[in-house]
């Protein structure tokens with residue numbers, strides 16, 4: 001598990017390391033530049049003709065120190081400094097004094113040449129505090145149009161390191177070498193798209209000041225070991241009874257995919273509550289599931305009550321439809337169930353028509369909206385959601401006392417207790433019908449065995465994405481279908497004891 005820090009947290013760590021521990025700021029800067037230099041060499045990036053564009057803050061200072069290191073080894077290095085060097089920060093000012101003794105050309109005007117092999121963006125890091133305009137706006141546009149490998153130091157200039165928003169415009173990096181700790185905004189879209197590959201260089205910055213505060217996290221492959229162990233002496237009851245309330249006439253595939261995914265993720269028994277027309281097809285496709293069917297015309301909540309009593313977790317919504325019975329079922333489950341609920345798809349669309357529904361729950365609740373569902377829940381336009389994923393998920397989770405897994409290429413998982421995860425597994429092969437149903441099924445199985453439901457949601461998203469990554473290695477992104485994801489969930493979990 002890696003921490004992802006916001007600006008304030010990173011700043012506190014920097015300041016503590018410099019002022020309380022006593023490591024001079026220039027030493028940290030030297031290590032930062034050395035970290036970037038090492039990465040350039042390790043990847044054999046052609047730096048024979050390098051342009052480094054520096055801002056007037058410490059990010060620019062990192063850039064100047066790097067320029068010196070490359071020039072020292074014989075690379076041709078041009079530096080262009082934006083803004084007024086007399087206003088440069090302390091360390092940047094010192095770096096400017098030092099570099100004059102090296103064979104680095106400081107350009108007076110922005111270079112028109114398109115022959116640079118490497119372009120380094122050292123304009124802004126975590127200090128970016130307002131939208132980029134004017135000269136720097138135009139300069140970043142021109143840099144993006146140039147050929148040559150594009151590398152950003154710490155954060156691509158223009159990406160808000162807190163939330164991934166684009167501040168007017170942004171440099172588009174192929175590689176971001178981030179300093180000290182990962183920055184939260186680099187993993188959240190739209191900013192994530194401008195970071196390229198992200199590597200983190202440790203430079204001795206202490207995390208002591210934030211030990212007790214909540215940071216965001218990204219899961220890594222080692223975190224699969226956080227999935228509770230299976231027992232030698234067990235029976236199907238040990239791993240839980242997942243109730244899946246899904247499917248409507250012509251939409252039974254959603255119930256099948258969610259049920260199959262719950263089984264692939266290790267639950268003991270899947271029960272499916274679905275309209276009677278779906279019985280035969282589901283029994284054919286998923287014989288391991290136990291079915292209870294209902295007539296949508298004559299819905300009887302006593303039958304549902306019995307199902308809820310038996311369940312260890314409930315998945316509600318995939319393909320459920322929005323008719324009167326679906327509405328009654330959703331309301332009943334949210335009001336009376338006490339086991340963890342995963343509310344997806346139509347359960348969320350129903351909740352959007354009656355906003356008080358989500359507030360009435362008496363259980364741990366994970367919701368898994370995509371942008372359109374979230375826009376309905378928040379009564380706003382989709383672009384307001386897609387441009388502000390982080391705030392949307394955090395605010396909604398707190399207002400409704402639930403865990404919001406807001407789906408995107410990098411989904412954001414926010415809990416009302418302040419927990420935060422960003423999921424980085426997965427690929428565009430997962431943009432396929434039924435993919436979300438599979439995720440809901442995985443979460444249903446995990447919710448039985450996890451006590452920490454934010455981690456549970458993050459783990460589900462991580463497994464789902466990994467299954468997609470394993471799958472495309474064989475199917476390719478275009479050919480991936482949702483039933484493939486289920487098969488690869490089994491492979492992802494194969495070696496987890």
Ligand SMILES: NC(=O)C1=CN([C@@H]2O[C@H](COP(=O)(O)OP(=O)(O)OC[C@H]3O[C@@H](n4cnc5c(N)ncnc54)[C@H](O)[C@@H]3O)[C@@H](O)[C@H]2O)[C@@H](O)CC1
Pocket residue numbers: 014024025026028029032055056057058059060062089091123124125126127128129130131132133136153154155179180
């Ligand atoms: N010893 C240190 O202090 C260390 C510094 N580090 C580097 O320092 C960076 C942070 O340095 P700073 O806090 O100086 O911040 P930055 O270098 O990111 O930028 C701050 C400067 O940009 C200006 N600015 C902000 N938004 C602007 C906009 N839209 N248009 C024009 N000007 C704008 C600010 O007024 C300020 O002068 C990190 O991202 C990292 O690269 C790291 O190397 C770690 C150690």
Ligand SMILES: Nc1ncnc2c1ncn2[C@@H]1O[C@H](COP(=O)(O)OP(=O)(O)O)[C@@H](O)[C@H]1O
Pocket residue numbers: 369370407408409410411425426427428429430431432433434435436437438439464465
């Ligand atoms: N480009 C992508 N990269 C990573 N994950 C993706 C990508 N596209 C979709 N996904 C994941 O696939 C799932 C799609 O869910 P959803 O849109 O609800 O599908 P459906 O409604 O068809 O079941 C989400 O978990 C999402 O995070």
Ligand SMILES: [K+]
Pocket residue numbers: 059121122123124125152153154155156157
């Ligand atoms: K930068």
